[in-house]
Amino acid sequence: MSETVILVIEDEADIRELVEYNLKREGYQVISARSGLDGLELAEQKMPTLVLLDLMLPDVDGLTVCRRLKSTPATQKIPVVMLTAKTEEADIVSGLEIGADDYITKPFSPRVLIARLRAVLRRDTGDSSEAQEVIYAGEIRIDSGRHETTVSGKRIELTSTEFRLLYLLAGRPGWVFSRDQIVDAVRGDDTIVTDRTVDVHIAGLRKKLGPKGKQIETVRGVGYRFREE
Numbered sequence: 001m002s003e004t005v006i007l008v009i010e011d012e013a014d015i016r017e018l019v020e021y022n023l024k025r026e027g028y029q030v031i032s033a034r035s036g037l038d039g040l041e042l043a044e045q046k047m048p049t050l051v052l053l054d055l056m057l058p059d060v061d062g063l064t065v066c067r068r069l070k071s072t073p074a075t076q077k078i079p080v081v082m083l084t085a086k087t088e089e090a091d092i093v094s095g096l097e098i099g100a101d102d103y104i105t106k107p108f109s110p111r112v113l114i115a116r117l118r119a120v121l122r123r124d125t126g127d128s129s130e131a132q133e134v135i136y137a138g139e140i141r142i143d144s145g146r147h148e149t150t151v152s153g154k155r156i157e158l159t160s161t162e163f164r165l166l167y168l169l170a171g172r173p174g175w176v177f178s179r180d181q182i183v184d185a186v187r188g189d190d191t192i193v194t195d196r197t198v199d200v201h202i203a204g205l206r207k208k209l210g211p212k213g214k215q216i217e218t219v220r221g222v223g224y225r226f227r228e229e
């Protein structure tokens with residue numbers, strides 16, 4: 001039995017049951033709450049591994065719950081995945097900005113749900129900064145152990161910030177990273193990256209990637225994503 005405990009905060013019984021069923025089938029332990037306040041209480045009592053959080057809740061809304069979780073020292077490290085309707089795009093952005101780790105839009109397939117949660121859990125347990133991993137993104141090869149990038153077999157020289165940026169974006173193709181998330185992820189000991197300088201680093205990175213630079217797409221009002229070829 002997995003030690004992974006997932007707290008599901010969702011007021012709609014149908015969705016909650018569907019989620020619970022699928023998570024349990026994957027071997028996760030599930031606890032659930034029907035309201036934001038109950039969810040917060042459970043999170044603090046049980047310290048779950050991950051929180052799956054609906055944004056539209058009857059008492060305190062999901063964004064408030066997320067903010068509370070992320071501003072309370074005991075719970076701030078617990079990853080939060082938001083469950084949202086497509087129409088709540090502004091909420092998705094706010095949620096990511098206040099520290100949510102990912103989101104899933106309704107309606108979703110159980111397969112997508114499980115894949116997203118696994119990815120977040122993997123990210124959470126693995127110390128990505130130390131991971132010795134090679135990412136292949138089409139013609140681009142990024143070797144984090146050697147700190148080396150090649151495009152179509154040819155080595156390109158990136159600054160450490162550009163390298164971190166590429167590693168982050170290409171490591172999760174299709175995923176939209178907000179500027180804040182990027183700032184957090186690429187911050188180094190020696191470099192200060194702000195949400196404004198992110199754009200400058202992205203521009204530099206695109207240039208060095210040549211034609212492949214087009215794979216880094218700007219998502220207006222949000223941030224950037226790496227498009228798969």
Ligand code: CA
Nearest residue numbers: 011054056057
């Ligand atoms: Ca709801």
